[in-house]
Amino acid sequence: MKHEPLATPAAAPAPERGIEGPGQDPDHCGLEGTVYAPDAAALAGSRAHPLIAGTKVHLLTYGCQMNVYDSEMVAGLLGERGAGFVAEPEAADLLIVNTCSVRAHAEDRVYSRLGRIKFEKRRRPGFLVAVMGCMAQKEGERIAERFPYVDLIVGTRQLHRFPQLLERIREGAPTPLLAIDETPDVNFGETVARRETPFQAYLAVTRGCNKRCTFCVVPYTRGPEVSRPVEDVVAEARRLAADGVVELTLLGQTIDTYGYDLGANLWTLLRALHGVEGLKRIRFITSHPEECRDDLWRAMADLGGKVMPFIHMPAQSGSNAVLRRMARGYTRERYLDVVASARSLCPGIEIASDWIVGFSGESDADFERSLTLMETFRPQMSYIFKYSVREGTPAQRLPDDVPDEVKKERHRRMLELQERISLELNRERVGQVEEVLVEGPSKTDPARFTGRGRARRLVHFSGDAALAGKLVRVEVTGATGLSLLGERIE
């Protein structure tokens, strides 16, 4: 899935939740991380725990949607026990940093943040610091050595134990307390009680990844792929819908292999979810080109009332030689075949992609092939990353031989191409009507509102606060490379 959280999202609608990129949509995640600061009024949990109730938590999330999901899960578990969430770290009794290992820069930011916390720890006895997520899993012992004042380090497969671990610390357990064992059983957590909006939720349906893309650290931080049974996912979706969720995004590192370990598959899961009352939109990320099947496109077309016509399918490169070195398992031709099948079996489907520029051995000709691939299938948007070596990945053994200046120039050119394509595609929407899920007031113009079209395009339009969480129809009157502008119609 979105594995490369910290890159430049081309034409990425500024605020999107936690995918990759600074600004990354991560609009939410991004270089500075995303602060989790939900509704303070909702804090009085029904299962308040004496060692947790009243704790003021500042939760900072780096990385992909899976990290956002994990943060929401931990926030939900703590909230149930009576913890509250604050937007300012200075006001917190507990700082939680949910970390990302996908890019060196993300790790550096976390290290820098942990370094600065030392003074805060000295100044405020009782102030607790926890590190969770991918860096905790991969670098937990190193973090404990380098930052001994960190109280709690929780790996990716132990997050469901977070409240109990916090209780142990409050009971006087020695710190740093490390919980980074790889458990064979994966706990997907229960209903996520805390979400950034009450009407949208992520739902992890697989954990881990069985691929071995040579640049990627995910298989080593999140372990092998495990799927959540269909009936569990449907039960969770029902709970979320009953709690007011109308848009559900299923998460998996390679969502197309969902259920292979259970004798199920993604399209049967989509069919089962389609029947959940109250849900109006279902999305899923991230698709792997080698794993997409025609049955999926057919199901998306059949279920188009609720399953949105959008996939995020990273290409990474347009050069077969580079794809081979990345061990991606497909060729440029196969990628284009998958796009063609998707578009013919599910008309109107739109595609977002990821690209890495400057991977080991990428020649000028290889890079040109990436540009021509992008020009050929014309993604609606892309996240574009400059390659950087990740410790512990197979690509560490390959030379990082593309000079940084060349990477920057390739990044610039690719971004420019994507921006042109996005603008052209958005202009084609002018005069059409978009069905939009209203998210809230625009960040740049409070007089206008913002939402997402069916293919996740950001749409700005006239509206009012009562529309948040509702589906509205908007006539598109203008377009930029990043968004559509329009007027609401009945």
Ligand code: SF4
């Ligand atoms: S190994 Fe490949 S498929 Fe798996 S998470 Fe990483 S990039 Fe995605």
